[in-house]
Amino acid sequence: MITATGERSASFPRWMILAMYGAYPAGLLLLEARDRLPAAVAGLALVTLSFVLAFRLWRSPWWRPGNAPEAELDERERALRNRAYQRAYMILATGALLALTYVQLAFDSDDRLRWWLPASYEEASRLFWGAFLVAITLPAALLAWDRERFG
Amino acid sequence: MDTRLPELRAERGWSQSELAERLGVSRQTVNAIEGGRWDPSLPLAIRIARLFGHPVEAIFLMPPEDQA
Numbered sequence: 001m002i003t004a005t006g007e008r009s010a011s012f013p014r015w016m017i018l019a020m021y022g023a024y025p026a027g028l029l030l031l032e033a034r035d036r037l038p039a040a041v042a043g044l045a046l047v048t049l050s051f052v053l054a055f056r057l058w059r060s061p062w063w064r065p066g067n068a069p070e071a072e073l074d075e076r077e078r079a080l081r082n083r084a085y086q087r088a089y090m091i092l093a094t095g096a097l098l099a100l101t102y103v104q105l106a107f108d109s110d111d112r113l114r115w116w117l118p119a120s121y122e123e124a125s126r127l128f129w130g131a132f133l134v135a136i137t138l139p140a141a142l143l144a145w146d147r148e149r150f151g
Numbered sequence: 152m153d154t155r156l157p158e159l160r161a162e163r164g165w166s167q168s169e170l171a172e173r174l175g176v177s178r179q180t181v182n183a184i185e186g187g188r189w190d191p192s193l194p195l196a197i198r199i200a201r202l203f204g205h206p207v208e209a210i211f212l213m214p215p216e217d218q219a
Contacts, residue, residue, distance in 0.1 A: 061179070074176035076189050 012060040012144040020053035020137065024130050054137050057144065066139035080143055088138040095134075153212040157185045159203045174198055 023046040030043030057063060065077040066084055073081060106115035118124040160170050167185070171178040174195065183189035191199065191211075200207040 074180050075192050075195060076180040076183060077177060 011147075012057050012062055012141075014145055016053050016056065017141045017145055020050050020057065020141070021134065023047070023053070024050040024133060028126050028130070050133065054133055057137055057140055060140070060144060062140045062144040062147070066143050081139065084139040084142040087142050091138060092135060152187060152190050153214065154185060154187065155210050155212070156181075156199065159205070159210065160185075163203075173202060 027043045027046030027048075027050065030039045030046065033039040033043070065073060065081050068077075070078060102115075103117065106117050109115055118127055160167070165173075167181045168178045171181045174181070176195070180189065184191055196207050196211060200210055203210060
């Protein structure tokens with residue numbers, strides 16, 4: 001929401017961050033049960049919820065320090081952004097390393113069927129959009145998470 | 152760090168947004184400085200001091216245990 005003074009006023013509490021990142025994988029698991037319509041509808045609703053919350057984060061005051069060009073930020077916002085970028089890099093790099101390790105182990109395993117790997121364009125696409133969601137929102141989500149400290 | 156910024160701002164009748172505009176920072180940054188959650192850099196502290204016509208040390212007060 002934009003206030004009369006032009007400021008973005010929508011807050012983004014921690015439960016929304018957890019819901020944003022939790023709803024997407026939970027929704028995908030439910031979508032797998034596509035032969036059961038209620039579960040599939042619930043799955044689609046959860047995936048939609050995840051992107052709706054990402055949109056709300058985009059409208060929150062935390063998006064600007066996490067994503068605006070450096071020239072538009074003051075010294076405090078630059079310091080917050082640098083800290084958020086550092087933490088986001090560590091989280092994403094660790095996640096990528098763990099994912100690659102998993103894939104390596106999956107291919108090395110004799111019992112390959114027990115390790116899940118994307119087997120179709122649709123499954124790879126779901127994985128991609130999940131990674132996209134995390135990568136694009138993480139700096140702003142980290143800033144919102146620490147709002148008590150830096151708000 | 153303690154600050155007299157809210158008091159000085161009130162004397163001039165400025166809102167946080169007005170002060171932020173004069174300093175070229177965001178309102179949230181003024182709010183964080185006034186709340187003691189952010190220590191301004193030396194250049195920003197000097198800009199604040201010049202704006203109010205006081206020395207820096209009259210606006211930003213070091214806690215006794217930090218004073219050398």
